[in-house]
Amino acid sequence: MPRKKYKKLPRSFYNRPTLDVAEDILGKYIVYHSPLGKLSARIVEVEAYIGQEDSACHAARGKTKRNAVMFGKPGVVYIYFVYGMYHCLNFVTEEEGKPAAVLLRAAEPSEGMEIMRQLSPGKKDMELLSGPGKFCRSFGLTREQNGLDLTGSVIYLEERSFKVKNIKRTSRIGINTAKKNPWRFYDSDSKVVSK
DNA sequence: TGAATGATGCGCT
DNA sequence: GCGCATCATTCAT
Numbered sequence: 669m670p671r672k673k674y675k676k677l678p679r680s681f682y683n684r685p686t687l688d689v690a691e692d693i694l695g696k697y698i699v700y701h702s703p704l705g706k707l708s709a710r711i712v713e714v715e716a717y718i719g720q721e722d723s724a725c726h727a728a729r730g731k732t733k734r735n736a737v738m739f740g741k742p743g744v745v746y747i748y749f750v751y752g753m754y755h756c757l758n759f760v761t762e763e764e765g766k767p768a769a770v771l772l773r774a775a776e777p778s779e780g781m782e783i784m785r786q787l788s789p790g791k792k793d794m795e796l797l798s799g800p801g802k803f804c805r806s807f808g809l810t811r812e813q814n815g816l817d818l819t820g821s822v823i824y825l826e827e828r829s830f831k832v833k834n835i836k837r838t839s840r841i842g843i844n845t846a847k848k849n850p851w852r853f854y855d856s857d858s859k860v861v862s863k
Numbered sequence: 864t865g866a867a868t869g870a871t872g873c874g875c876t
Numbered sequence: 877g878c879g880c881a882t883c884a885t886t887c888a889t
Contacts, residue, residue, distance in 0.1 A: 715881070724881075734874065751882050752871025758881090771881060801882045842881055867887075876878085 675827040679819050682742035686761045686768040690716040690853050693759070693770055693825070695832035697778060700823045702808050704787075707780035709797055709807075710830060711772060712858035715840045716851040717758070719767030724846040727767030737815050738767040745823060747804070747814040754801030755810055759818065759825075773800050773841070773852075774860050783808075798860040833857055 677696065682689060699708045719727035719738065726735040726748065737746045738760055746758040746769050758769035775797040777784055784796045784806040796806045804810070818824050834856040839847055841862055854861045 717881075726881080729875090732874080748881085749873070750880055752873075752880095754882050756881060773881085799882070840881075844880090865887105865889085867885105869885080870883095872880105874878105874880095 677818070677825040677827060679741070679743040681825075682759060682761050682818070683763055684761065686716045686718050686770060687851065689759070689761045690714050690770045690851070691835060691837075693772075694835055694853055694855050695830050697826040697828050697830075698772070698775065698823070699779075699826055700807055700809070701821070702780075702783065704783045704808065705780055707783060707807055708778040708826075709775035709803075710778055710828075711775045711825075713772075713774035713852070713854040713861045715771045715773060715853070717769050717771060718762075718851075722846055722849060722851075724840070724843045724849075725767070725769075731767070735767065738769050740764060743818045745813060745816045745818060747809055747811055749811055751801075755804035756800040757804055757807075757809055771800060772803060773862060774798050774854070774858075775803060776858060776860055777806075794860050799862060 697708050717725040719725045727738045731739050741764045742761050744760045757772045760769050762768040788806045797803045832855045836856045837850050838852050839850050840852045
């Protein structure tokens with residue numbers, strides 16, 4: 669039994685301006701009770717995607733089957749498939765009907781590292797979650813987990829005692845349009861953020 | 864050690 | 877068809 673009870677972040681955490689949520693997510697822990705066992709990691713790098721004012725957001729051109737969960741209630745997981753072989757994990761933000769999300773780009777492994785190594789063979793511990801594609805592979809996340817509720821018991825964010833000291837803000841990675849929006853946030857003391 | 868490119872599937876024009 | 881919120885490998889300095 670856990671000797672310390674950590675606080676699971678409620679839906680109100682996600683039901684706020686996306687840039688605020690993105691910054692506050694740094695240092696939080698993502699916990700996923702996968703079929704293989706419990707996994708957790710400390711989040712160190714994220715990006716914001718805001719449908720209504722962001723041409724780079726999947727939801728910028730209206731609702732489709734793929735991005736539908738971004739239009740739904742906050743505190744839900746949005747997972748999509750890119751480049752033929754990778755998945756990316758997002759947390760839906762803002763009130764229902766307003767499409768926006770925060771992309772998880774990198775994290776530092778905490779619990780369940782044996783499982784992550786098994787899912788991503790040959791990786792050093794600090795490389796297991798150092799990128800959005802690698803994160804989903806090491807956590808075993810695919811489109812099957814799309815739409816899961818972060819206020820449930822399968823996958824959620826936890827507030828622990830860790831405090832982020834230095835937060836940096838830059839433009840996003842891998843974006844061609846809307847490059848000006850400096851909507852990438854990361855913990856500059858972590859060694860696993862993208863270069 | 865940095866830049867170019869191939870892998871590979873799917874959603875949209 | 878084309879381009880993509882990526883990564884690993886190859887090739888050039």
